[in-house]
Amino acid sequence: MSYIPTPEQAEELVKRFNNKEFHIQHAETVSKVMGEFAKEYDSENVDFWRTVGMLHDIDFELYPEQHCVKAREMLRELDIDEEVIHAVISHGYGICIDVAPEKYMEKVLFAVDELTGLIGAAALMRPTGISDMETKSVVKRFKDKRFAAGCSRDVIKQGADMLGMELSELMGKTLDAMRA
Numbered sequence: 001m002s003y004i005p006t007p008e009q010a011e012e013l014v015k016r017f018n019n020k021e022f023h024i025q026h027a028e029t030v031s032k033v034m035g036e037f038a039k040e041y042d043s044e045n046v047d048f049w050r051t052v053g054m055l056h057d058i059d060f061e062l063y064p065e066q067h068c069v070k071a072r073e074m075l076r077e078l079d080i081d082e083e084v085i086h087a088v089i090s091h092g093y094g095i096c097i098d099v100a101p102e103k104y105m106e107k108v109l110f111a112v113d114e115l116t117g118l119i120g121a122a123a124l125m126r127p128t129g130i131s132d133m134e135t136k137s138v139v140k141r142f143k144d145k146r147f148a149a150g151c152s153r154d155v156i157k158q159g160a161d162m163l164g165m166e167l168s169e170l171m172g173k174t175l176d177a178m179r180a
Contacts, residue, residue, distance in 0.1 A: 111159025
């Protein structure tokens with residue numbers, strides 16, 4: 001019988017398959033950001049959104065070349081609910097898998113995954129970190145292709161489009177969610 005793990009159970013699973021602090025921290029960040037978005041868009045399902053955010057890169061450390069493909073296999077072996085699996089793997093749409101984000105929550109994950117990395121990198125460059133960072137600072141870093149070059153601007157733009165948001169609105173909401 002498949003199940004939907006709690007955010008805490010999801011964190012234990014992530015730690016079972018990931019040793020690098022960076023990957024664990026990224027999962028925690030995305031989980032918390034997803035929870036903040038859920039409070040606004042789907043307040044009945046905050047834990048579900050957080051669980052999906054936590055699990056989204058469960059396979060990345062072990063299988064970076066088969067990211068999302070292996071996640072599907074791993075999560076099925078763990079008897080995780082198919083709704084969670086679809087949400088998790090759809091964040092790799094057009095990058096490493098052909099499963100498109102369909103639900104609003106999946107589109108949020110697609111959009112914020114790369115963006116949290118960009119914002120996190122920008123925060124590291126500031127003496128005050130993220131606490132007083134403004135959206136315009138994120139926009140400025142976004143435009144500098146050399147800054148956090150590993151964060152795909154195309155994916156972030158595509159995510160904003162999927163959500164029907166202006167890029168600066170998505171950046172502001174994500175920034176606020178990361179601060180919370």
